[in-house]
Amino acid sequence: MKNIQIILNAILSQDVFEYILVDRRYRITDFSENVSRYFDEATQGGNDIRHYLPEIVGYEEEIQTVLEKGNNRYVLETVYKNNYYINIILEYYSEEKVLILLHNTTEITLSKLELLQYSNENQLLYNTIKKILDSQNNLLLVTSNNKIEYANRKFLEYFSIKNLDELKERREKNFSISSLPVKSFNELYAYAKDEEKELMIGEDTFLVKATMLETTYQLFTFSKVTKLSEANQSLEEKINRDPLTGLYRKSFFDEKLAEALEYEQTVTLVIADIDNFKTVNDHYGHLAGDSVLREFADLIKNQLRENDIFARWGGEEFLILFNCSKQEKIVEKIETIRKMVETHSFETVGALTVSFGVATSRENETVQSLLERADRALYFAKTNGKNMVVVK
Amino acid sequence: MIRKKILLLGDFNVGKTSLIQRYIDNTFDDKYLTTIGVKISKKFLPVGTIECELIIWDVEGATPQKQIPEQYLVGASGAIIVADCNREETIENLEGHIKHFKAVNPDGKYVVAYNKSDLLSAEQHEHFDLKPETFLTSAKRGEHVNDLFSTLAKEIFT
Structure with a gap:
């Protein structure tokens, strides 16, 4: 009775429902007049339903279950057929036949499709934006x-x-x-x-x-x-260092000296010059000369405090800045260094000596004037026998 | 005539419809049109002396909101599981699609397609990590599309 009602409903609302009856061997036994609109060709009784509805392929077991159990029902939703969207419903009709109802859902499915298209396009856009933000x-x-x-x-x-x-x-x-x-x-x-x-x-x-x-x-x-600041610091450090000796460059030294004078700190400037260095280069070559400069720098560095600034001026000339007003103590220290160098045996070249020019800042001292005084002291040491500490 | 149902499964916008279009009609359309529900295509395929017909189900793509309904998977002999080789999430989801398919069809065969290979650079293309039974395909250029379907068909019919 229930099935007759379904067919009646289908007939009464032909725009929405079409039907096909098939037997156990999937042969079409009956069909509604307009069912062919869903297929590529006109429906013919006796033909295999799978020819018109390949959607049934794979569902054979379900059809047999409908026939055997009577109350089973299968629905395949939203199937695109010949420009229509339909639901395919397998219903029990009799012991020998299955009723296939084709329910036209085109109108509502097209509305859903529009929403789905919009939603999927948005999802793609969201995924792209998310990738950009995550990167x-x-x-x-x-x-x-x-x-x-x-x-x-x-x-x-x-x-x-x-x-x-x-x-x-x-x-x-x-x-x-x-x-x-x-x-x-x-x-x-x-x-x-x-x-x-x-x-x-x-x-x-x-x-x-x-x-x-x-x-x-x-x-x-x-x-x-x-x-970033760590990287900047490391870069700055590289820029301020002399690549051969690892000491500060003259430009950095000048900056620190200017700062100290600006804040009116009393500082002592020492210029050191390795005596007869030209002969080292001439006799042993420039590589040996470079090695002496490195060894000399390490030797002096080990005698200085962390806050003393030690720089290479260029060639064999070096600068030391002491943040200390007690000149006598500094001169004493420099004298110790001078003696240490004198007794040190440099690799390849052996013994060497060094001359020092020392100047302590006065009131209104400038970088230039302090450097000039220390340089004059050094000149005096160089022209008066070398290997000595001279204060100006 | 032996008819076998095969499915194309995967996330939305990976190119399932385009792969079928290339295989059946040898055409390609760049415009993205979402598939809703299913659309069935047929392809006659002689395997040796046997007349075979592939019933190819173009199933709507899975989205984060909606998974593929199980009713579409029933009775399938095989599946082509598709990902977009340029979209990592679609590759990550391959395993889920395979599990879903195998849960309904334990004896079903499957192959995997990494589609849209035409968007890869020559170097990416060359170094793409492909496992057995997987294909780097381009529906746009037609690369490996026939191989994909014929490999699955051989698996199913032999």
Whole structure:
């Protein structure tokens, strides 16, 4: 009775339902008049249903189950047939026949398709944008009304958060990212909305910048600067060092001397010049000469304090800056160094001596005037027998 | 006539419809049109002396919101599991599609297609890590599309 009702319904609403009856061997025994609109060719009784509805291939077992058990029903939804979308319903009709109902769902499916197309295109766009954001080196965070909406991969990795859902859970606990020195993201926004601000998170330093997106979203960009400043320091160190000896260059030395004089500190400047160095180069070659310069630099360096500035002026001339007003003590120290050099045996070349010119800063002293005085002292040492310390 | 149902499964926008279009009609359309539900195509394929027909199911792609309905998988002899070789997430999801297919069809055979190889650089193409029974395909250029279907058909019919 139930099946007759289905067929009647199908006949009464021909636009929506068509039907086909098939036997145990999948032969068509009866069909509704307009069923052929779903197929490429006109339907003929006696033919195999699978020729018209290849969707049945693979469903043979289900058809047999419908025949045997009577109450089983199978539905295959949203099948595209000849410009229509249909649902295919397998129903028990009799012990020998199965009723196949074709339910036209084209109108509603086309609406769904439009939505699906829109949704998939948006998903693709979202995936692309997400990839771009995740590829950023900075930590990115978007909030709305103090609630986290999005964070990029770098942000999640930095705080060891598995995924966005876990991050959003933290929102419920009043942002347990305790290392941020603000109580809410609204406060952080107020802190960093006008310009980049420095922010410590743990041991790392970040520059944080807040930007308003439309009217409710706040984008926070955290740029880690710790590593950058380390890299800058290392680069600066490289620039200020003499590549042969590893000592400071003259330019750096001048800078430090000028700073000290500007702050009116009393400093003592020493110029050291290896005696007869030209003969070293002439007799042993420039490689041996370079080796002497390195050995000499190491020798002196070991005698100095950490805050004394030791630089190579050029050639065989060196500079030492002592932050000390007691000239006698410095002269004593330099004398010790002079004797140590005198008794030292340099690799390849053996014994060498060194002359020193010493000058201590006076009131209104300039870099130039102090250097000139120390240089005059050195000149005096050089022209009066060498291997001595002269103070001007 | 032996008829066998095969499925094309994978995430949305990996090129399942384009692979079928290339295999059946030898054509290609660049425009992305989402598939909804299923669309069936037929391909006559003689295997030795046996007359065979592949019933190819173009199944709508899985999305994060919607997985492929099980009713589409019933009674399939084989499947081509498709990923976009340029979209990592679609490759990661291959295993899930294979499991889904094998859960419904334990004896079913399958091959894997990494599609859209035309978007790879020559170097990426050369070094792409391919395992047995997997193919680097381009529906756009037609690369390895026939191999893909014929390999699966041989697996099924022999």
